[in-house]
Amino acid sequence: MTLAPYACRPEDSRGRLYPETVSTFRSPFQRDRDRIIHSSAFRRLKHKTQVFVEHEGDYYRTRLTHTIEVAQVARTIAGHLGLNTDLAEAIALAHDLGHPPFGHTGEDALAELMAPYGGFDHNAQALRIVTRLERHYADFDGLNLTWETLEGIAKHNGPVTGDLPYALAEVNDAFDLELHTHASAEAQVAAVADDVAYNHHDLHDGLRAGLFSEDDLMELPVTGPAFAEVDRLYPGLEPMRRRHEALRRVFGVMVEDVIAVAETRLKASRPRSAQAIREMDGPIIRFSKPLYQNLKAIKSFLFQRMYRAPSVVKERQRVTAIVKDLFPAFLNEPALLPPEWQQDVARAADQTELARVVLDYVAGMTDRFAIQEHQRLFGGVAIRPTA
Incomplete structure (x- = not known):
């Protein structure tokens, strides 16, 4: 495929932190994609929450199925716009690697717990995973x-200013x-693909859960x-076919809108390089203003009827309590961490560094493992509701 002038070209890559011989069969971005897919953190996404806790039902999206859907959308949009589909896919596949157990609920709990120790942000944690915590290669920590790709993980949602989470600052x-x-435009595509995917599948999952009906939609x-x-x-x-046919049209409206807007903006601005995209005064890949407003209405509906549904709120309280029990338990008694983590514990020079080790462990847990660890450490003790 011929790349557009504003696409990222693998031969122009700024390279890796640790220089490596170029692969005979794969471009650097293809190699990134493959390393992400084969990482331990990627496999753990299978048992991490999207909206519903992983064990609540076999048909609800998990963080892994969400990620695969994002990657599919990203490849479609990037390919049509002449962008590097391998880079867009790699960023899409990595964008949620840093999510802790229990989705945004777990992230909120860990952000509160880590406030004295440099904070927590799932994008920054994804960078920490791919630069430090994946330890499989002989020559370096992380995936190198x-x-x-690192740039795309860090700022696919836009420039990052102000106080940086420590994990992002380190990288x-x-x-x-x-x-x-x-x-890059490829990273912007991954970001909007994330919006397309969750706007689409949260409607599916909310209907399946009975939190609202087709009549509401x-x-x-x-x-x-x-x-x-x-x-x-x-x-x-029949109802299930009607639901699918309607929501696939919603999906199509979003993708077609993004492509149409991008084509118009690219034609008007005529960027001649990937760097020109980076230096623009706003994102080149985005929804049109009318569709953006319509999607805000849908998100507001989902917020009230799905994300804040009584059953979901009750589960959020339960899993928040799990995280708020586990983190201080390991922080106060690091010997509870597995043997392979004790080397990191020994290297911790102060309480802040120890808290970051504990964070890496807890944030890496799947939903089911966090629940199992809580049961192991606290037994039959009732999980307290949160305020």
Whole structure:
């Protein structure tokens, strides 16, 4: 495939922190993608929450299935725009590696617990995983990914300014990611693909969970017209097929809108390099203003009816308590950590460094392992509700 002038080219990569011989069969970005797929952190996404805790049902999205869907959307958009699909896919596959157990609920709990020790952010933790915590290679810690992939993980949501989470600051000090600029177009594609994927699948999962109905979605922008079109084309269609046909149209509306907006903006600005994309005054890959407003209405609906549904809130309280029990237990008694973590404990020079070791361990847990560890350490002690 011929790349556009503004695409990231593997031959122009800024390289890796630890120089390596170029692969005979794969480009640097393909190699990044493959290393991410084969990482331990990627496999653990299978048992980490998207919205519903992993054990609540076999059909709900997990963090892994969400990530695969994001990667698929990213490849589609990137390919149509002449971008480097391998880089877009690598960033998409890595974008959630830093998520702790129990999704954003676990992240909120750990951010509170880590406030005295430099904070916690899942994007920064993803960088820590791919630069330090994956320990499989003889020559380096981490995956030794290219600068472009690390940049995409760090700032696919835009420039990063202000106080940096310590994990991001460490990586940036070693390998300047130019945090003040926007990311490559490929990274921007991965970011918008994330929005497309969760807007689509959260509607699916909320319907399956019975938190709202198709009739509710008929009252919303984008989803209402999608269901109306299906009813016009396929009157009397059985409910599950009707749901799928409508939501696949919602999916298509989002993807087509992003591509149309990007084509218009790229034609108008005529960027001649990947760096020109980074130096623009805003993202080149985004939804149109009308669709963005419509999606805000859908997100507001999901916030009220799904993310803050009583059953979901109750589960959030339960798993928050698990995290808030586990973290201080390991911090106060590091000997509880597994033997392979004791070397990191021994190297910790102070309480802050020890807290970061404990964070790495707890954040790496899957939902089921966190629940098992809580049971092991606290037995039948009732999990207290949170305020």
